[in-house]
Amino acid sequence: MKIKHEINAIATIALRDFTKLLRDRMRLVTSFIFPVIFIGVLGGSLQSNLAADAGYNFLTFVFIGVLAQTLFQSTAAGIISLIEDRENDFSQEMFVSPISRYSIIVGKIIGEGLVASTQTVGIIIFGIVIGVPFGLTDFITLLPAAAGAILLGGAFGVIVMANLSNQRTANQIFPFLIFPQFFLAGVFNPIKNLPPVILQLSRISPMTYPVDLFRSIYYLGKPEYDKVVLFSPAFNVLVISIMFLIFISIGTYFFVKNERNR
Amino acid sequence: MATTNAIEVNNLVKRYKKTKTNAVDGISFDVKKGEFFSLLGPNGAGKTTTISILTTTLAKTSGTLKLAGFDVDKNASEVRRNIGVIFQKPSLDENLTAEENIRFHAILYGIYPFAPFYSLMPKDYKDKLNELGELLGIKDELGKPIKSFSGGMKRKLEIIRSLIHNPKVLFLDEPTSGLDPEARKTLWNYLKEVRAREKMTIFLTTHYLDEAEDADRICIISKGKIKELGTPTKIKSKLLDEYLIIGAKDNLKLETELRKHKLEYKEENGLYVLDINGHSAQDLIQMIKTKLTTLKVHSPSLEEAYIDLIESEHNEN
Numbered sequence: 001m002k003i004k005h006e007i008n009a010i011a012t013i014a015l016r017d018f019t020k021l022l023r024d025r026m027r028l029v030t031s032f033i034f035p036v037i038f039i040g041v042l043g044g045s046l047q048s049n050l051a052a053d054a055g056y057n058f059l060t061f062v063f064i065g066v067l068a069q070t071l072f073q074s075t076a077a078g079i080i081s082l083i084e085d086r087e088n089d090f091s092q093e094m095f096v097s098p099i100s101r102y103s104i105i106v107g108k109i110i111g112e113g114l115v116a117s118t119q120t121v122g123i124i125i126f127g128i129v130i131g132v133p134f135g136l137t138d139f140i141t142l143l144p145a146a147a148g149a150i151l152l153g154g155a156f157g158v159i160v161m162a163n164l165s166n167q168r169t170a171n172q173i174f175p176f177l178i179f180p181q182f183f184l185a186g187v188f189n190p191i192k193n194l195p196p197v198i199l200q201l202s203r204i205s206p207m208t209y210p211v212d213l214f215r216s217i218y219y220l221g222k223p224e225y226d227k228v229v230l231f232s233p234a235f236n237v238l239v240i241s242i243m244f245l246i247f248i249s250i251g252t253y254f255f256v257k258n259e260r261n262r
Numbered sequence: 263m264a265t266t267n268a269i270e271v272n273n274l275v276k277r278y279k280k281t282k283t284n285a286v287d288g289i290s291f292d293v294k295k296g297e298f299f300s301l302l303g304p305n306g307a308g309k310t311t312t313i314s315i316l317t318t319t320l321a322k323t324s325g326t327l328k329l330a331g332f333d334v335d336k337n338a339s340e341v342r343r344n345i346g347v348i349f350q351k352p353s354l355d356e357n358l359t360a361e362e363n364i365r366f367h368a369i370l371y372g373i374y375p376f377a378p379f380y381s382l383m384p385k386d387y388k389d390k391l392n393e394l395g396e397l398l399g400i401k402d403e404l405g406k407p408i409k410s411f412s413g414g415m416k417r418k419l420e421i422i423r424s425l426i427h428n429p430k431v432l433f434l435d436e437p438t439s440g441l442d443p444e445a446r447k448t449l450w451n452y453l454k455e456v457r458a459r460e461k462m463t464i465f466l467t468t469h470y471l472d473e474a475e476d477a478d479r480i481c482i483i484s485k486g487k488i489k490e491l492g493t494p495t496k497i498k499s500k501l502l503d504e505y506l507i508i509g510a511k512d513n514l515k516l517e518t519e520l521r522k523h524k525l526e527y528k529e530e531n532g533l534y535v536l537d538i539n540g541h542s543a544q545d546l547i548q549m550i551k552t553k554l555t556t557l558k559v560h561s562p563s564l565e566e567a568y569i570d571l572i573e574s575e576h577n578e579n
Binding site (some may be wrong): 004016019088094261 | 347
């Protein structure tokens with residue numbers, strides 16, 4: 001009975017996030033703007049200037065990277081919004097309701113993951129329109145990788161949120177934690193060769209692994225594989241799993257512990 | 263052991279992290295079952311802190327708290343099951359319909375199993391919803407996004423929602439802040455109706471004295487400490503300081519007369535201020551034979567007395 005209640009609560013929290021996105025047309029539209037700029041402008045310009053030397057298509061390279069980055073970042077940002085929400089809107093209701101704090105986190109990760117997934121649908125359509133080779137097989141084989149990106153993004157969000165006391169700090173710190181990862185994870189830029197210090201940072205940056213997992217699956221069996229992929233899919237899955245478990249357990253522990261201690 | 267108290271607060275202290283003073287500084291009070299209890303005080307007095315601790319969203323620093331017989335720390339889940347909360351800031355999801363806001367609440371409280379659509383909810387839920395909608399006069403608007411609702415309407419919807427799990431204690435944290443006077447009045451009439459119907463314990467915080475006057479007991483707090491606690495009548499008689507202001511052309515004669523009757527007085531700007539307390543204004547007037555040019559009875563409203571109390575508090579520091 002108790003577990004059933006918690007599952008019902010998780011489903012409700014997740015559905016709320018998803019419904020909110022569908023009703024908020026402005027957010028739906030704006031969530032496509034950055035990916036479209038990244039892929040179209042950045043990918044397009046790199047393609048025109050550097051592709052001949054690099055030996056692979058930059059548009060496709062950036063497109064696959066942005067898919068992983070969007071899932072990771074959007075889920076993480078959604079989780080962090082819990083800090084603001086806990087003193088606003090419906091989230092206050094979640095915090096006084098008789099459900100486990102763990103259910104709030106799980107429901108929130110699933111909900112924000114659904115939101116992030118919806119956003120990538122628009123990015124995929126845009127990619128296909130501008131001529132990125134992306135078929136149904138690619139879509140299906142990348143689905144498990146998408147789950148990995150969402151879960152790791154969610155866990156990353158939890159550990160960041162658990163250590164921030166208010167929304168102002170969150171708004172100030174989150175960009176510092178996320179934007180460098182764009183470059184360290186090589187969403188737009190090749191990171192096959194890096195100077196030593198940046199190499200270290202790149203390897204500890206969580207976003208690196210979902211981005212590389214996406215590419216390691218997409219480019220599997222393609223001639224560019226060795227030029228764009230860092231690690232094997234299996235290695236990426238392993239690192240993502242370990243990071244997920246560490247972030248989610250430490251993050252949830254501190255979140256539950258600090259939630260009422262202000 | 264059955265207890266007749268809905269809320270028991272013993273020596274509650276709350277000091278926020280990185281602050282040097284206690285936001286709530288050792289307060290104790292009980293609220294009886296079915297009582298309408300009002301926590302009154304200016305902004306920053308510690309009202310929201312107290313209500314947050316009672317509703318399990320904030321940890322106390324020290325003290326003991328019981329709600330519906332459950333310890334607020336050890337049995338937070340049971341406490342949550344037994345309370346309804348109307349937050350100071352609106353807690354509705356603006357992107358959802360009124361019905362969805364209520365449905366999500368009902369599922370979070372385990373009243374009904376999860377269903378993604380209204381049509382899949384059990385009949386019992388639909389009946390209850392329609393009954394509440396009718397009571398509010400928004401039956402036809404339940405399916406619409408609440409963005410279009412007025413402030414007063416939203417507050418009512420929050421109250422309806424909080425009642426769906428039949429809480430034993432209903433907490434209202436400044437429920438009328440941000441509402442215009444008319445919406446305030448409508449909301450209060452509705453709350454009185456609800457209270458008469460549901461016979462639940464109500465715990466209200468407010469900085470409007472007129473809202474607290476309907477309470478069974480008022481607890482005035484300032485700077486985290488209890489200043490007064492009692493029935494509105496009791497507090498009124500204690501706070502209200504009535505006095506008589508008189509003046510005459512021949513002030514010397516008036517002063518001699520006052521001394522003769524051993525009446526205590528203060529001289530202010532050529533006028534004499536006499537404490538009425540313990541007498542009636544009429545008694546005092548009858549003693550005085552000097553022809554008066556000024557005669558005023560000062561009888562402050564509870565509002566003024568409350569402001570005086572809060573201000574004197576302020577000036578002490």
